[in-house]
Amino acid sequence: MDTTTTLPNSLRSGPDTRGKFGDYGGRFVAETLMPLILAVERAYDDARADPAFRTELDAYMTNYVGRPTPLWFAERLTRKLGGAKVYFKRDELNHTGSHKANNCMGQILIARRMGKTRIIAETGAGQHGVATATMCALFGLPCTIYMGATDVERQKPNVFRMKLLGAEIVPVTSGAGTLKDAMNEALRDWVANVDNTFYLIGTVAGPHPYPMMVRDFQSVIGEEAKVQMHAAEGRLPDIAIACIGGGSNAMGLFHPFLDDVSVRLIGVEAAGRGIDTHEHAASLARGRPGVLHGNRTYLLQDADGQIEEAHSISAGLDYPGIGPEHAWLHDIGRVEYVSATDDEALAAFQLCTSTEGIIPALEPAHAIAHVAKIAPGMDADKIILMNLCGRGDKDIFTVAEHLGFSL
Amino acid sequence: MSRIAARFAALRAQRRGALIPFLEAWDPDRATSMEILRGMPDAGADLIEIGMPFTDPMADGPIIQAAAKRALAAGATVAGTLGMVREFREHDSETPIVLMGYLNPVLSHGVERFCADAAASGVDGLIIVDLPTEEADLLLPHARAHAIDFIRLIAPTTDDARLPKVLSGSSGFIYYVSITGITGTRTASATELAAAIPRIRAVSDLPVAIGFGVRTPEQAAEAVRAGDGAVVASALIDTLSAGIDAQGRAAPDTARRVLDQVRALAQGVRTARATGVAA
Structure with a gap:
């Protein structure tokens, strides 16, 4: 179909097995979380190799998210x-x-495959928080959203939407009370609730496999x-x-x-x-x-x-x-x-x-x-x-x- | 033999465990934290752990987060923290000093330069919280080249299959994070510790220090009965922060109060095995 030249070495093959894109990426988390990160990676690899997962995801994307x-x-x-x-x-x-629903739908299906019973997420504008709270409402999973106190103030409509959807909103006051601080707090929650909790990261950042997994879903x-x-x-x-x-x-x-x-x-x-x-x-x-x-x-x-x-x-x-x-x-x-x-x-x-x-x-x-x-x-x-x-x-x-x- | 190995060998000969108190460098200011650091060996510290302040301490609870914030406001830097160790070494050449911190300030300083500067300042060991074994090759060769012990964290989530991998290249002692959680929150029970420590003993001869949630002399005693050392951090910072005013200034007796608490903890550690449970 395309007549354009394709580079001999694809730029789409990353990351490597250590989660690196060139020098970037990787898995820089405390040991307590490391076994969990590896479990998420295994679950995602299994899902990718399972045609039933793709079928399930596609059905939700078409009929619930509204794609294409x-x-x-x-x-x-x-x-x-x-x-x-x-x-x-x-x-x-x-x-x-917003586009956040693409990723949230994908990750919540991974969380379900892993048997996790509680979802946490960070949010800045509240778009990821709303998308996460929405999927949690759909699948009946309890959900805690960490949001910087500054953002809680400037994104009131989304805060209210998340509450309606049944999410618990935790305003984070450390730092400047924005997205970075919300992510710190979500990581702290995860470390304390490793057994039952899935951290649904909203962007192509965080430890491997998140940057790859979120990219794939988006x-x-x-x-x-x-x-x-x-x-x-x-x-x-x-x-x-x-x-x-x-x-x-x-x-x-x-x-x-x-x-x-x-x-x-x-x-x-x-x-x-x-x-x-x-x-x-x-x-x-x-x-x-x-x-x-x-x-x-x-x-x-x-x-x-x-x-x-x-x-x-x-x-x-x-x-x-x-x-x-x-x-x-x-x-x-x-x-x-x-x-x-x-x-x-x-x-x-x-x-x-x-x-x-x-x-x-x-x-x-x-x-x-x-x-x-x-x-x-x-x-x-x-x-x-x-x-x-x-x-x-x-x-x-x-x-x-x-x-x-x-x- | 490294200072850390020598100290644990001496303690083993005395048949007792180590008290490892923690202070955040420059909290709430350089002079007060220097006074605490200098006073710790006399108060009964066997090793000392110094926190390197970072803006985003993801494994720490509110108490140590606040300490880091005060320290950074007071002007803490990597070089400033190493300067405190250098000054400490002018009067104490035996008490091992372990730095605990997060990777980014170390990267920013330059990993190789950091290890060289730390060694030259008299640092004996490093704990980098967000550097798991999967990424450790970034630092391990440089730490080794400068004879700095690379101390690894083991958590309750580290299973038996993973243990040897995590411990490869580790030296000095092993830091057992006794709870799944952040610092200064929950405390592990004696039963949990009794189940966890033998798993580590099975794969390593290194001493095992227990931290996260060790607050009282009784809990410190519990920790050295199960392992070889007790790390106490948040409880000491609680005492320190109670002694500072709204402007963040220390009271004249702030350091003395912290050191009194170290003394009480040392008492707990030193009498822990007197009941004959024995090492």
């Missing part, structure tokens, strides 16, 4: 920007309103988009673009395109108030390699190896690290990583809403901001594929406040 999600030609936005054709992969139309985004793009345009896109916090929606979009060398891949980090300030979440642009939360990757850290707080208007991008596979793709130059500021994301949020009638989450608004920067300079026969990974209903209070409205 559409590919949408954003015609008015394209005209407004006056350059390349812009397509949205509509993952915000997934059940629960790759449905890129696989569908590739087929849909072929149907719509008869070819591959010129650019595929997605926002990056931990990087799961981007990894899901990029992975099926890694060996298609004609496709430029662009990840958009959160520049917060600017990457030359101290208030951003651009781990690749301004961080350096280190170890946190079980993996070696780029981290925002000081000269002594202490982890720094990230900042973004978007709670889902507010993380001082990034998935290890992104760190590797950055180093080998296969993916370009750029950034968009809070203000640019806010402007893009409004642009998308008013031209396409789609209220995007603040996370993909960062990707839209970059599309708005590059599309006008491209020829009209070029194609940009962007992952619209979440809907923005949860963000209207934050946006209203920034725009000076009181709700």
